[in-house]
Amino acid sequence: MALDSSPVRGSRLLPQLVKFGAVGAVGFVVNLVVFNGLMLTVFSGVHHGTIFATVIATFIAIATNWVGNRYWAFAAQRQSNTTREGIEFFVVSLAGMGIPLFCVWLSHYVLGFTSLLADNIANNVIGLVLGTLFRFAFYRWWVFSPKRAARLAKVPTAHPAREAVTTLPTSLPGSPDRGLIGD
Template sequence: MRRLIAQLARFGVVGAVGFVVDTTVFNVLRITVLDPDEVHSGPFWAKVISTVVAIFVNWMGNRYWTFREQRRAVATREGIEFVVVSLGGMVIALACLGVSHYVMGLTSVLADNVANIVGLVLGTVFRFWLYKVWVYHPERTGSEPVATDVAHEGRALDSTG
């Protein structure tokens, strides 16, 4: 249980960094080159670009920190699976933005950011679950999680004297 909590905390930190990257890139693009007054689908494309950048940042953080004990020796398949799951999270975020901006007509910067945050939260839950049970699952990565519960620690202490 402590291992899961620590992993969730690391995932949260990586996610927070990814959130800052995503939100910053989204807003910079939305208010400059992809301003909806100039490019009708600007917020949509700003979200796609910001998500792609954040996916890369998150993969590096999760591969080398959150799920470091379970990462694969060869990163190619893991990276592809990570991107697939992350794109699923992006679809969730884009759906929230699309409904808010294009269906409900809430087109202000604030409304786009609220929709972005709602989408990121829903996408985060989706991604963590699939990273845990699919991308970095110990049976798929060939590694077993490091035991950190009290019973295992007690045995380790007994064997050292």
């Protein structure tokens, strides 16, 4: 795929990138608060607690980010099929979650940096930057793709049962009160 560097495309990309960054900042704060809250309480001293806290904090941040991205950052490109879009967002977010999770695992278990500070750097600095780049690319070009949204909007969906209900006659043939139904 060739990148189009036209001014029009850039003028649409920059505001979206800023909104995505703001939504991501909220998600970052949610992730940071939940991660540290879990590490200082529930998972304090628990073997593999860092991994569990990373997963839980990321799931909560994913839910927060989906709302912000769907209704603000990518509002103009959101799909009409909310369920499918939500599933796609969740799939990309899970794949993106693997990035900070890998960074925490590498730092904690391979490199031996086991302090809370080291875990935060691996999760919330290195993992966050790499995961953010990955997620923005896939949200922009797959989940909330303007071209894909336009293409899906043009495809008619056949729902015979729904069409039958919406195409009922306004009167029943041969009924004595013909013309009254649906008035």
